Amino acid sequence: MASPMIEARDLHKRFAAVEVLRGVSLDVERGEVVAVIGPSGSGKSTFLRCLNHLETIDRGRIDIEGETLVATDADGVCRYSSDATSRRICRRMGMVFQHFNLFPHLTVLQNVIEAPITVKGLRRDEIVPQAEDLLRKVGLLDKRESYPSRLSGGQKQRVAIARALAMEPDIMLFDEPTSALDPELTGEVLRTIRELAEEHMTMLVVTHEMAFAREVASRVVFMDGGEIVEARPARDLFASPAHPRTRAFLDHML
Template sequence: MPSLTSDATQMIEARDVRKAFGHVQVLRGVSLSVHRGEVVAVIGPSGSGKSTFLRCLNHLETIDSGHIAIEGETLATTDAQGRCAYVSDAEVRRIGAKTGMVFQHFNLFPHLTVLENLIEAPMVVQGLARDAAIARAEALLDKVGLAQKRDNYPSRLSGGQKQRVAIARALCMEPDIMLFDEPTSALDPELTGEVLRTMRELAEERMTMLVVTHEMGFAREVANTVAFMDQGELIAARPAGEFFADPGHERARAFLQHML
């Protein structure tokens, strides 16, 4: 397990986050903090609320109650009467720009080349000049080992290559935090390794990362902290080495026995 090299700066603060879809309580008071440079792996059975929690952090889903702050700036909070309120739409967009997200199914634009996929948002959202956007994109494609694919369309890429392009696209917006939602679960096993290598390199560069994953090896070797969720609750959050030695909770222990 890597040493915990994060500093004291709180990058994500979630307190008592609750979310329901209809009558189904998906998040039941989840609280988690992530510090600068920290890699947190969120694990647990399917349907435990992991992906919903991630989507709430960057406003892809709205919470029913609780408190979310990104780099010390409040995104949503709940008053004493239980009323949850978000900051203005402009502030939501500004705070949300601090996070980049990589999804399970890549979400690349099929009609754009790899390079065009990367430069679209920096030009449209950030107003970056095309030449500067291309230079940034080319550097990131080189970083993920795909410089030679810049003019290819997504249909010509393997699943692992598509996911690495998706990572580069998220990094192209220069976020302070990267959120990964099961980034390897849609990949064939032989393609998983190349994506995990890219994520390991980001961790070595001390990118703050919150990763929902079923890859126990990645969680054990790369994460500083492992957070275990089940049935909408965050059951345990412990340093990775301690968690895998003794998760400290029977539900987490049963999950590990099934996964390892």
């Protein structure tokens, strides 16, 4: 059988005195859309950031498409793969943040082609047609020469998605992609993510949008206190949460 796209084993992470991840394990298979829900401070962002090495773990193991990013030996020593290897592994994951993080001094098109040129070494004429296709896909081709300051939040977020896709990732990680948006703008961003799901992009999406999670995710992971409390098919988790903490959270959210 093929390796999972993401295989996280017993991840531990502490910030000073606070143990933020307390043994998190999760497999994500090819084409799966997994939603991560849970209260503020439960470790959702930290978990995502550890997967693509924006944060380091203290203990545990992460394999991406069968390649080891980090593993812990029998003596409890946590070792990351070489810089070159870990860069190559992490480049297979595109990440979209709550606050877009576009380059303000670059146009929409320049934002999308920047990493393919500087990181992958593609020529401008190779990447521009691809970038235009991606902007068309997210409905923003007509904004290609605009600067981010002239865009709505929803438009900025769709540019951020196009920019991540321009690196041709195998996996997309989303950290609350709509929570900085006015309610009337969340729909257009969720629609873009839903289209990626229909194309079978492997995705891990931290979200507060319960309706979206129920509809689009194949599985939902509920995190609380640095642990995965339950991870089950979306329909089951929403219909009959197994754990009282999940039930309490959902009662509060729905």
